[in-house]
Amino acid sequence: MSNKFKMIVKGDEADESIRLADLVDQLNALKQALNQVDASLGGGKASDLYYRVTKITMNSPATFEVEAVSRSGKVAQGRKVVSKLSRDIQSVMSGKRPKDSDLDLMESYKALVRPMQRHVMEVSFQFEKQHVQLPRNLDIKVDDILGPDQVERGSMVGSLDVLDIHNRRNMFKVYPVVGPKSIKCSFNREMLPQAIAGINHFVQITGLLHFKKAEKFPHLIKVDSIEILPEKSDARPLASLRGIAPDAYGGLVSTEYVEKVRNGEW
Structure with missing residues (x-):
């Protein structure tokens, strides 16, 4: 699997153009999902990956080519993130909970289709030769997988x-x-x-x-x-309790009191 993929977005404006607010929300949702995938692969801790847009095509529909880049030059982590994103989306679409997917990650997949509740008609991904179109009810599928509270x-x-x-x-x-x-x-x-x-x-x-x-x-x-x-x-330190109850031992020093307790004389 490559460390690159494409996101295709169709708006409901003329020539399938996209409203700015919807595009910002869609890109933010994608970024959040990628960050959550990265963290899930690291046991909850994100790696040094960042994501850059290497190509934009607006010739209806709008297409964004995204690359996962490691600051330390480790290409493998970017490939793992893109591969898991592809597998997870298809698992959710088939009604199955993806492996190693916590609640935050599942919620981030719901957010991928939130702009489709407004003025985005279609969102799809191109992973190498595999085209995956997100269903409008992907959020409902996530809720069904997670079940009721x-x-x-x-x-x-x-x-x-x-x-x-x-x-x-x-x-x-x-x-x-x-x-x-x-x-x-x-x-x-x-x-x-x-x-x-x-x-x-x-x-x-x-x-x-x-x-x-x-x-x-x-x-x-x-x-x-x-x-x-x-x-x-x-909080009061233990040392502050010294001398707080001078008559607690009935006039005995602490060592005499403990000895009497041990001997059953108290």
């Missing part, structure tokens, strides 16, 4: 960041100490002061945890409460 009440601890209240979204992300890179959190408008206060702090988020089948960790929390946890600098 399983919901349970619980809590997660992590750092609160990326607060978004635009158009009343009322969302933020929590970055857990263990588990997934981040979890989306939805909250009521009345909790905005607590959400703002929690930014860049470790918090305990309690609420309804939404899981996908075969996933160990939630992808969404509908928040009931936000508790800001004390910073390490706020």
Whole structure:
């Protein structure tokens, strides 16, 4: 498999031209999918790849030739990313979950067809001699593969960041100490002061945890409460407890007290 491929996009304007906003969204979706594929191949850690457009043809339809390039000159990684992108898309189209595909990667495949809900008529890829046209319902296929949410009440601890209240979204992300890179959190408008206060702090988020089948960790929390946890600098050191209860041993020194406990005399 080559480290190059083509993306073909047809708009619904005259001569199949594309609206600028839709083209930007389509290219961003492609970039996000490529980054997620790269990270999945590295066990969650991205490599040194970047992606460059080596050729653009606007002679209806618009065609973009994309190359995966390694800063260290390792061509193999770019080939692996392009190959996995091709295999994964075809797996999703056939209703199967691709190997080593976490929730973020699956969500990035949904985003590839989001512009088709507006003014993009068709999106397809050319991998060497193989032409793959994305179905308009690729996002539904992803949802069917992931299955419905399983919901349970619980809590997660992590750092609160990326607060978004635009158009009343009322969302933020929590970055857990263990588990997934981040979890989306939805909250009521009345909790905005607590959400703002929690930014860049470790918090305990309690609420309804939404899981996908075969996933160990939630992808969404509908928040009931936000508790800001004390910073390490706020915690009292053990040394500060010295002398806090001088009469705890009934007038005995600690060694005498322990000896009496061991002998069953207390």
